[in-house]
Amino acid sequence: MDEVGRQARWERRTELPLAVASLVFLIMYAIQVLAQGLPGAWRDLCAAVMYLAWLMFVVDYGVRWRLSGQGLRFVPAHKLDTVVVLLPLLRPLRVVKVYEAVQRRHGEPRLSLYARVIAYAGVTTVLLGFACSLAVYDEERGAPGTQMHTFGDALWWACATLTTVGYGDVVPVTARGRVIAVGLMMCGLALLGAVTGSFSSWLLQVFSLESDRRNGGGPSED
Amino acid sequence: MDEVGRQARWERRTELPLAVASLVFLIMYAIQVLAQGLPGAWRDLCAAVMYLAWLMFVVDYGVRWRLSGQGLRFVPAHKLDTVVVLLPLLRPLRVVKVYEAVQRRHGEPRLSLYARVIAYAGVTTVLLGFACSLAVYDEERGAPGTQMHTFGDALWWACATLTTVGYGDVVPVTARGRVIAVGLMMCGLALLGAVTGSFSSWLLQVFSLESDRRNGGGPSED
Amino acid sequence: MDEVGRQARWERRTELPLAVASLVFLIMYAIQVLAQGLPGAWRDLCAAVMYLAWLMFVVDYGVRWRLSGQGLRFVPAHKLDTVVVLLPLLRPLRVVKVYEAVQRRHGEPRLSLYARVIAYAGVTTVLLGFACSLAVYDEERGAPGTQMHTFGDALWWACATLTTVGYGDVVPVTARGRVIAVGLMMCGLALLGAVTGSFSSWLLQVFSLESDRRNGGGPSED
Amino acid sequence: MDEVGRQARWERRTELPLAVASLVFLIMYAIQVLAQGLPGAWRDLCAAVMYLAWLMFVVDYGVRWRLSGQGLRFVPAHKLDTVVVLLPLLRPLRVVKVYEAVQRRHGEPRLSLYARVIAYAGVTTVLLGFACSLAVYDEERGAPGTQMHTFGDALWWACATLTTVGYGDVVPVTARGRVIAVGLMMCGLALLGAVTGSFSSWLLQVFSLESDRRNGGGPSED
Numbered sequence: 001m002d003e004v005g006r007q008a009r010w011e012r013r014t015e016l017p018l019a020v021a022s023l024v025f026l027i028m029y030a031i032q033v034l035a036q037g038l039p040g041a042w043r044d045l046c047a048a049v050m051y052l053a054w055l056m057f058v059v060d061y062g063v064r065w066r067l068s069g070q071g072l073r074f075v076p077a078h079k080l081d082t083v084v085v086l087l088p089l090l091r092p093l094r095v096v097k098v099y100e101a102v103q104r105r106h107g108e109p110r111l112s113l114y115a116r117v118i119a120y121a122g123v124t125t126v127l128l129g130f131a132c133s134l135a136v137y138d139e140e141r142g143a144p145g146t147q148m149h150t151f152g153d154a155l156w157w158a159c160a161t162l163t164t165v166g167y168g169d170v171v172p173v174t175a176r177g178r179v180i181a182v183g184l185m186m187c188g189l190a191l192l193g194a195v196t197g198s199f200s201s202w203l204l205q206v207f208s209l210e211s212d213r214r215n216g217g218g219p220s221e222d
Numbered sequence: 223m224d225e226v227g228r229q230a231r232w233e234r235r236t237e238l239p240l241a242v243a244s245l246v247f248l249i250m251y252a253i254q255v256l257a258q259g260l261p262g263a264w265r266d267l268c269a270a271v272m273y274l275a276w277l278m279f280v281v282d283y284g285v286r287w288r289l290s291g292q293g294l295r296f297v298p299a300h301k302l303d304t305v306v307v308l309l310p311l312l313r314p315l316r317v318v319k320v321y322e323a324v325q326r327r328h329g330e331p332r333l334s335l336y337a338r339v340i341a342y343a344g345v346t347t348v349l350l351g352f353a354c355s356l357a358v359y360d361e362e363r364g365a366p367g368t369q370m371h372t373f374g375d376a377l378w379w380a381c382a383t384l385t386t387v388g389y390g391d392v393v394p395v396t397a398r399g400r401v402i403a404v405g406l407m408m409c410g411l412a413l414l415g416a417v418t419g420s421f422s423s424w425l426l427q428v429f430s431l432e433s434d435r436r437n438g439g440g441p442s443e444d
Numbered sequence: 445m446d447e448v449g450r451q452a453r454w455e456r457r458t459e460l461p462l463a464v465a466s467l468v469f470l471i472m473y474a475i476q477v478l479a480q481g482l483p484g485a486w487r488d489l490c491a492a493v494m495y496l497a498w499l500m501f502v503v504d505y506g507v508r509w510r511l512s513g514q515g516l517r518f519v520p521a522h523k524l525d526t527v528v529v530l531l532p533l534l535r536p537l538r539v540v541k542v543y544e545a546v547q548r549r550h551g552e553p554r555l556s557l558y559a560r561v562i563a564y565a566g567v568t569t570v571l572l573g574f575a576c577s578l579a580v581y582d583e584e585r586g587a588p589g590t591q592m593h594t595f596g597d598a599l600w601w602a603c604a605t606l607t608t609v610g611y612g613d614v615v616p617v618t619a620r621g622r623v624i625a626v627g628l629m630m631c632g633l634a635l636l637g638a639v640t641g642s643f644s645s646w647l648l649q650v651f652s653l654e655s656d657r658r659n660g661g662g663p664s665e666d
Numbered sequence: 667m668d669e670v671g672r673q674a675r676w677e678r679r680t681e682l683p684l685a686v687a688s689l690v691f692l693i694m695y696a697i698q699v700l701a702q703g704l705p706g707a708w709r710d711l712c713a714a715v716m717y718l719a720w721l722m723f724v725v726d727y728g729v730r731w732r733l734s735g736q737g738l739r740f741v742p743a744h745k746l747d748t749v750v751v752l753l754p755l756l757r758p759l760r761v762v763k764v765y766e767a768v769q770r771r772h773g774e775p776r777l778s779l780y781a782r783v784i785a786y787a788g789v790t791t792v793l794l795g796f797a798c799s800l801a802v803y804d805e806e807r808g809a810p811g812t813q814m815h816t817f818g819d820a821l822w823w824a825c826a827t828l829t830t831v832g833y834g835d836v837v838p839v840t841a842r843g844r845v846i847a848v849g850l851m852m853c854g855l856a857l858l859g860a861v862t863g864s865f866s867s868w869l870l871q872v873f874s875l876e877s878d879r880r881n882g883g884g885p886s887e888d
Contacts, residue, residue, distance in 0.1 A: 117869065156400050161831055163407040165383055167390035168612055168833035178822050185829040189861055195411055197866030200419030200644060203339060204426060204870060378622050385629040387605055389612035390834055417633055422641030422866060425561065426648060600844050607851040609827055611834035639855055644863030647783065648870060 007067045014060055025053040026131060033138045034151055061085045090128070114202045121194040125162060125187065132184045133158040139177040146173050162188040229289045236282055247275040248353060255360045256373055283307045312350070336424045343416040347384060347409065354406045355380040361399035368395050384410040451511045458504055469497040470575060477582045478595055505529045534572070558646045565638040569606060569631065576628045577602040583621035590617050606632040673733045680726055691719035692797060699804045700817055727751045756794070780868045787860040791828055791853065798850045799824040805843035812839050828854040 028050040032043065061081055065074045075082055084090050137154035140146045147170045148154055157170040161184050172181045250272040254265065283303060287296045297304055306312050359376035362368045369392045370376055379392040383406050394403045472494040476487065505525060509518045519526055528534050581598035584590045591614045592598055601614040605628050616625045694716040698709065727747055731740045741748055750756050803820035806812045813836045814820055823836040827850050838847045 114869075152397060152400075156404075159404045159407060160388065163386060163411050164608075164829060164831050165386050165388035165407050165410070166610065166826065166831035166833045167388045167393045168835050169390050169393045171833045171835045175818060178818075182822075182825045185825060185831050188831070189829050189858065190865075192411065192414065192858070193862040193865040196415040196418045196640065196862045197644070197864075197869050198419075199412075199415040200422040200641070200866040201870040203336075203419050204423040374619060374622075378626075381626045381629060382610065385608060385633050386830075387608050387610035387629050387632070388832065389610045389615045391612050391615045414633065414636070418637040418640045418862065419866070420641075421634075421637040422644040422863070425558075425641050426645040596841060596844075600848075603848045603851060604832065607830060607855050609830050609832035609851050609854070611832045611837045613834050613837045636855065636858065640859040640862045642863075643856075643859040644866040647780075647863050648867040 007064065010063060010067060018056065018060060021053040021056045025050055026127070028053070029131070030134055033134045057085055090131075114198045117194060117198045121191055121198075125191050128187055129158045129162055129184070130155075132180055132187075135180050136172050136177045136184075139174050139180070140172055143174045143177070147171070158184060161185055162191060164188050164192060229286065232285060232289060240278065240282060243275040243278045247272055248349070250275070251353070252356055255356045279307055312353075336420045339416055339420045343413055343420075347413050350409055351380045351384055351406070352377075354402055354409075357402050358394050358399045358406075361396050361402070362394055365396045365399070369393070380406060383407055384413060386410050386414060451508065454507060454511060462500060462504060465497040465500045469494055470571070472497070473575070474578055477578045501529055534575075558642045561638055561642045565635055565642075569635050572631055573602045573606055573628070574599075576624055576631075579624050580616050580621045580628075583618050583624070584616055587618045587621070591615070602628060605629055606635060608632050608636060673730065676729060676733060684722065684726060687719040687722045691716055692793070694719070695797070696800055699800045723751055756797075780864045783860055783864045787857055787864075791857050794853055795824045795828050795850070796821075798846055798853075801846050802838050802843045802850075805840050805846070806838055809840045809843070813837070824850060827851055828857060830854050830858060 028046045031038070032046045032050070035042075038046075064078075064081075068074050070077065133151070133154040136157070137148060137151050140148040140154070148157065153170045157172075160167050160170075161181065164185075172178050250268045253260070254268045254272070260268075286300075286303075290296050292299065355373070355376040358379070359370060359373050362370040362376070370379065375392045379394075382389050382392075383403065386407075394400045472490045475482070476490045476494070482490075508522075508525075512518050514521065577595070577598040580601070581592060581595050584592040584598070592601065597614050601616075604611050604614075605625065608629075616622050694712045697704070698712045698716070701708075704712075730744075730747075734740050736743065799817070799820040802823070803814060803817050806814040806820070814823065819836045823838075826833050826836075827847065830851075838844045
């Protein structure tokens, strides 16, 4: 019980700093990718802040592992945390977690389940799409035969990919760019599933409510 | 109660004029985009009618805000209305609302829930697709490197985008055209969700009815 | 009652001839489109058989209208029949109806609801895809700038469209070809909805059965 | 009963050897397609191992047919097995079956229904995507006008196809490559259905649990 208490306290205290570090990481990464003309000293500063933010996540991961007292079973039980520590690109996924925690602190969530699913899916998609655009743009820039000349092209490509439209006017041509792209496609597939699934279950709910109303209360009446 | 009554009366009275204004706005916009050879005087008339229609929506928005007595809370509570006042392109979304109101006035809706969802999704999609085609065509026309030479090309692009097929033979190349396109893609994603979700929940209904019938009436029999 | 009896008898008797006519129409259309080198006399024979098949549908439509005694209300109540009489391309949709009738004649349908939905969606999609490929190939053949050189290209395009993949390596470029293509896209959207919806509701069923089994019978046990 | 017992024993005993043969077949096929510079003797060895693996499946199919005592009704009742014996490319589908059997042997499945559906869909998709990439790459390599120059291109194409994104920068151009591609598209459609359907039904479950909790237990309380 003491273990659990210490773990919960640690998570409550590190919540806000980690969320800030997460956003700082993304902003620093964006600056490093987009502001090519930056003087060397500033670029070094950016990189330093980025690694600092990363270090914070690694330390947090280590402390929570220690506090959990689970030994090696901690890694498979915290898949998302592990992936996020290894791949700084997926850092935005943590923001969703923070958002959830903030909601919980304010008592009952005010949004309905469907609105929350749509909100999570939307926030995750926007942040991941932005991060992937940065990463792919960084890989593709200057590659021979690429059509991705500006960051706007990268964003346009990310939108077409996430909605599974896939025009194909701008596509990654480097091997590493394509690997990131495949990750984004899967994310798009999941987004589609979330939107469709939410709509489908919301509709079923509305319908059963409506048929209840018509029957004068339905199953609860007899 | 008096406030609510005055608000309801206002909405009932402005319903038809606003629906007409909405269609007039779309038609005037279409004329302005497509009829390039029109003499200047006629073009000015079109623009004047357009701004008049817009003014009607702004006035309606203001009056309803006033009558609601909600102060600043009115804006987040009427998201769709606010967006529609700011972005004249999304005006068609209001048509759905009117359609709903007309249905309600004729007593019980005659269509089932699934048919209504499909009908709303269809009407919204057709109107939004048409409006976005106009807007994108207006942006892309004459842009260097564009494949969108005629309004037919723009319509063809809009259809391929809304169904998430995305051939990519005709794509927007200007920044503003692409921003509108991203909006249309999201609309396509929602349309897909509506169609799939409706089908899914309709199927579940049919199935539960069928299994009820086989069991000799099911819950209503005991 | 007599009216209904005569109508039912008419439908039972015309079922098989109309199904045969439907397939003959599609085959004749395919011959006319694909066998360009055919001598004039044979082409005329094909056209004659096609029109004869069409005439059968028109006569059947007229007789059923007469027997229904519904007057003008017959047209909106038989939307699919009306569309099929006007657009010979959509004739394959009737095959599904025949399939249903044959199943019913053999007593209880042996397939489950999900299998039937998948089977109908599959048969309709294959027949419509084939008919649309023929029609689009007929329009596109020889159009300036087209990539659709053989009927194989048209079939490849139809598959990529129906699954909403939309590569865009082969696309219709003529106005009439594109109109048919938009119809096929919508069909693909509906197919996606049918597949996803069936899967979703089947899964929900399996799950509720499984949770019933674990609870030792669930709601029916108490 | 004896028949069933002998059949079950046969299936239990052949499970592991067939799974190994299935993976060996895929690996040998990959070597044959990708290692073009291999000396003739090694290539012959690969082919021999492949045919041996295939032979094992044919023998297994024959023995099970014999043991079932079903005569010709065995073929329609074991569609997947029949297809897998005829098309070695679809061999990976058997891996899923083995995975299921292994799970069952360890008592109750530890994963929830949704996790299992996602896991099956994921494993099947990865294996089928890999097998189809190999087959299409084998067909397309060296075809005039192809953009599929390396196996990496083939994998990239398979990913874009399975997620129904379909950029169209790399597409099969040969007839046989396109036939395989159509199969992969359908697989992508099914994958989309599985992801969307799982999400949709999971959401419905969560929602009904949540509303039960709010109502203080719901239907099980009275």
